[in-house]
Amino acid sequence: MGRQGGVNATRGALLALKCALLLAVILLTNHGFIDRIRLLIDDQRQLTLMIFSIIWVISVLAVLAAAFHPNWIIRLLWAVPLAISSAAAYGYYLVQGSEFFIFDVLNFWTVRHEAHRASEFYSNAIWWSVAVAILGVVAIAMPPSLPPLATRKTRYWSPLVPMLPIVLIAGVVIYREGKGSEALPKQFSPLSLAAIAAYKLNSGTFPEREIVSMTPERKQARAIVLLVDESIRSDFVSLEPRNPVTPQLAELRSRLIDFGPAVSGSNCSLQSNALLRFMAYTRNLVQSVKASPTVWQYAKRAGYRTVFIDAQAGFVTVYGKLQNYMTPAEAISIDRFYKLDNAIRTHDLDDELVNIVLKEMSVGDPVFIYANKNGAHFPYSDGSPAEFASDAGTSGTLQSYANAVRWSTDRTLSRLIDGADWRDATMIYTSDHGQNFSAGRLTHCSSYTNVDPNEAIVPMLVSTGDEELRARFEKVATQYPNMATHFAIAPTLLELMGYRPSEISARYESSLLHGLTSQLQFVTDDILGLFSNRPAWHSVDPTIQKGRQRLDLLVTLTNSRPNICEGGIGCVAEPEPISSE
Structure with a gap:
């Protein structure tokens, strides 16, 4: 009896440990459950509450079915995906303070080549996610330690039971056109979203792009440059004299037209660049993204040689992969395609880009150049050489970012403006998106409703040597x-290429050459119409960044360290002073 009692005590202890670990994983990774219940009750959404509760009950039972299956192979086969799903949700919550949705999954997959750079920037969250994944595998895979009678009963449990919540959650998300996964069990929800994303990406069909129907006449500029920077906030680009981050641009302010803080097309690189290249218009955004002629088609129809420079191509590790929704069919319309590889140091990429732009502009023929800079892409410390960063004092995220902006934007853009012949050339400079420095949030690419406007506030500058323009x-x-x-850039480019303003205005509302009357909005989520033709629009006031103290007061050349928790920028670690050298 003593020996049997000892066996029972050991079995009971192991069973209690297993149950405690399972409960810990579920509680640790499912934030927002109580809030969701309260919301559904307060809104009197009884049907939704019932469906939500049923899915949760089935999901908990499915976890138990996987964790207490007598076959260790079955337990392990389910432990790995369920633990990874839990860890992914937990890691995202650490970074963003919210759960991710289907559009986040689509974005993550499209920019998976940036995984290395993201892992450096979010390393703390990744390590905690790994810990949760290990905890999940142990909790599910460890022996059930059930009494003999219970063990005999569990052998009849189907190993496919955990598939049920995955299918149910997928059904809800598809029915709700990409929504509906809020606060559903994170042991299954990310798996459902990943499955839906894979299906949508592989089954989506797109129409052939329209041919150019407009008629080009007299070119307004021989050389046209659209320079799209990376991750540059508007309030870090100043033309005020002696500002600490862009002093060289300030010296060239007489040669620049400053449109002030502007609103990007989206808060994510791939979407903003796609909207620009696909000449999207707001009246029917999804249709224009899928079917409008590309900027390359318009340029070639107007008699321009086309050039594309990708300063981020070295971070694409898949051979032949294109970025930002570019397809081989689109690439065919590009006469010269420069992909700067990883043989070039990160902080030298934009210098090489400027060299190429200057070379292509100097040929003398009509040329349209679209250039994607590397800019201040995270990790920010890679955006400037070590000796430059050291001189500037590099403790703190904001300080490293300012160093990157000064090195990769202020210095290289000034080189381009100084080195080019602008007598018959025009350049539009902007950034793909801004940055959010709030603690516990993504810097950009937030999805659904949890979007900070700072992610979409960017600079907009124009340089031209044509006095009339x-x-x-x-x-x-x-x-x-x-x-x-x-959205004002596409019609501006068309007019510079020589297309009739009357034809342009039939499609586009605003232009940098005529007037800026469209709503100040940016778009997130489903710009490709994978679920519906209604992407999420977000209104924004680009002047909110002016509500805080000016950057040259916040980040001074003295040893003072002011508070920078004003005007929507969020609270950030106090910066070291930026050097004036």
């Missing part, structure tokens, strides 16, 4: 301050 740009910048958006 300059006067027109300056007039619009003066009459419509802080009203520019990425």
